[in-house]
Amino acid sequence: MSVSYRKDMFWLAGLFIVLMLTPTILPNNYYLTIMILGCLHAMIAVGLCLLVGHAGQISLGHAGFYGLAAYTSAYLSTTWGLPVELSMLAGVVLTVVVSILVGMPSLKLKGHYLAMATLGFGIILSILFTETVDITGGPSGFVGIPRLSLAGFELHRDVDIFRVVAILLCLLVWLCFNVLHSRMGRALRALHTSDQAAQAMGIDVARHKLFVFVLSAGFAGLAGVLYAHYLTFIAPASFGFMFSVELMVMVVLGGMVSVPGAIIGAFFITILPELLRAFEDIEIILFGLILVVCMIFLPDGLAGGSARLWAWVKTKLALGCSRG
Amino acid sequence: MGNPIFSCEHIGVRFGGVQALSEVSFAAQQGAITSIIGPNGAGKTTFLNVISGMVTQDQGTLFFNNQDISQTKAHERAALGMLRTFQNLEIFSNMTVLENVAVGCHGRFTLPLWHNVLRTPSSRRLENLVHDQALAALDFVGMSTAASSLAKDLAFGQQRLLELARALAAKPRLLLLDEPAAGLNIAETKFLAELIMRIRDSYDLSVILVEHDMDLVMGISDAIMVLSFGQTISHGTPVQVQKDPRVIAAYLGTDD
Numbered sequence: 001m002s003v004s005y006r007k008d009m010f011w012l013a014g015l016f017i018v019l020m021l022t023p024t025i026l027p028n029n030y031y032l033t034i035m036i037l038g039c040l041h042a043m044i045a046v047g048l049c050l051l052v053g054h055a056g057q058i059s060l061g062h063a064g065f066y067g068l069a070a071y072t073s074a075y076l077s078t079t080w081g082l083p084v085e086l087s088m089l090a091g092v093v094l095t096v097v098v099s100i101l102v103g104m105p106s107l108k109l110k111g112h113y114l115a116m117a118t119l120g121f122g123i124i125l126s127i128l129f130t131e132t133v134d135i136t137g138g139p140s141g142f143v144g145i146p147r148l149s150l151a152g153f154e155l156h157r158d159v160d161i162f163r164v165v166a167i168l169l170c171l172l173v174w175l176c177f178n179v180l181h182s183r184m185g186r187a188l189r190a191l192h193t194s195d196q197a198a199q200a201m202g203i204d205v206a207r208h209k210l211f212v213f214v215l216s217a218g219f220a221g222l223a224g225v226l227y228a229h230y231l232t233f234i235a236p237a238s239f240g241f242m243f244s245v246e247l248m249v250m251v252v253l254g255g256m257v258s259v260p261g262a263i264i265g266a267f268f269i270t271i272l273p274e275l276l277r278a279f280e281d282i283e284i285i286l287f288g289l290i291l292v293v294c295m296i297f298l299p300d301g302l303a304g305g306s307a308r309l310w311a312w313v314k315t316k317l318a319l320g321c322s323r324g
Numbered sequence: 325m326g327n328p329i330f331s332c333e334h335i336g337v338r339f340g341g342v343q344a345l346s347e348v349s350f351a352a353q354q355g356a357i358t359s360i361i362g363p364n365g366a367g368k369t370t371f372l373n374v375i376s377g378m379v380t381q382d383q384g385t386l387f388f389n390n391q392d393i394s395q396t397k398a399h400e401r402a403a404l405g406m407l408r409t410f411q412n413l414e415i416f417s418n419m420t421v422l423e424n425v426a427v428g429c430h431g432r433f434t435l436p437l438w439h440n441v442l443r444t445p446s447s448r449r450l451e452n453l454v455h456d457q458a459l460a461a462l463d464f465v466g467m468s469t470a471a472s473s474l475a476k477d478l479a480f481g482q483q484r485l486l487e488l489a490r491a492l493a494a495k496p497r498l499l500l501l502d503e504p505a506a507g508l509n510i511a512e513t514k515f516l517a518e519l520i521m522r523i524r525d526s527y528d529l530s531v532i533l534v535e536h537d538m539d540l541v542m543g544i545s546d547a548i549m550v551l552s553f554g555q556t557i558s559h560g561t562p563v564q565v566q567k568d569p570r571v572i573a574a575y576l577g578t579d580d
Contacts (some may be wrong), residue, residue: 003544009458016566048576061360065488072488076461085560136444158359175441175442178440178441178442178443178447179440179441180438181434181443181451182441182443182447183426183429183430183440183447183450183451183453183454184437184440184441185417185435186426186427186430187427187439189418189419189423190416190419190427190430192418193415193417193419194414194415194416195416196378196410197410197414198399198416198427199377199378199397199398199399199489200376200378200398200399200402200407200408200414201399201402201407201427201428201430201431202400202402202403202430202432203399203427203430203431204399205399211437228563298487
């Protein structure tokens, strides 16, 4: 058991080093923006990987949590003039509280019904963002949000924001690995396959489901407040139903149960549309096509696919060595 | 025999228009193997579900170790030391055999949530302990060589043993077995009978057994209760029950 934990820690160290080196090889701020968004999406995706992949609870409402945190922090810091750090904290805390209130009744539902309930919640929030024009600015968005600052220092350069976001992502990934390698992770996997057997083994199923739901909502909340104070402008379109689906696609593409997979999936889904910009009209068609091809040829996701590729390369190498 | 480890009085369960159980009273003695038999649809599994807390009774009270557990939830009963297996296997198919058994240890230990999230030394210590306990339970049923295989890759008989090992890892005081011999061949059933006796003796626990295989039941039970259409029609030692005309009538029908 501890062997695979060490493996995951190596992976995390690798992720950290790659992320820290990224700004030096990127030619301009445009790429950095995409990498920051990729990190934010990865934060939500790793939480969803625990919730959906391991515990088997489907949520289509995480864009709502993301938006709720973003709007809360934007409102508190801009309209009320609270310090950015404090309003960010308030944004995450409110998201956690709301996720507890939403989770307690809806996690009693199973499978598709839970997906429907969280979908409904996400849509309600998205309507609220659009219609409460006095608070959110409505469809035209919320402008003039202060930039991210830490301990009184405003982070002017995108590179600094990227570093903060990347470090936070690594921290969340570490927490995910810890949970997965503990009795808690085992309990989540158990209740995924059999609610009844999990109960019979002394697992408080309701409590564990709520924990992982709130944890993933909290991750989405953290990503949301960072998003608001990075872009300094937010609009309801970013937090709609389609974004919830996109988040699910990231996790599924990553192979459902793999945390590294979810991160790769998040960056893939964030970067791909930018690469396809050149094709203009057929961009969305190509995007869909690539996803379909991925799902057909990589049924266990990018993580499983790359593991198989690696095994194939290793056997080829071994063959080559024995021949030579 | 001493005090009953488990007893219940006047249990009634109704599913819509069907009275699944009515006025069932029952006791399992400490250290004994107590069997529940009856024709198909007699309410045996429902009764076991009531005992383990999967189904809530409409009437009646249950006592475990002289403690009223009528309102205790299923997972809390497991933590008290009442562990069950399932008639239709409920193994965690995508987990390894060892992990399956480790889940069995869940109710035995408690650890505040943040220890798991931060992987504190106590969390790691507990993981090592769970690992050892799981291996020991797996070894007891003779399956330690399969520890790292996926549970779904096991043969059916092995999956039954795995369920048993998973329950044993919880160090139960009362083991509830729901048709453990269903689907097993004669040799496997014989091994199971010996294993149940061996478990009772070395784990110092009591067993409640729901089973169709009469050879198994008559061979290892200390006491038997017979259910038919949700009611107790007989109880006593295997010999008494076998001679009871009401039992014979329930199984074979009466001629009139």
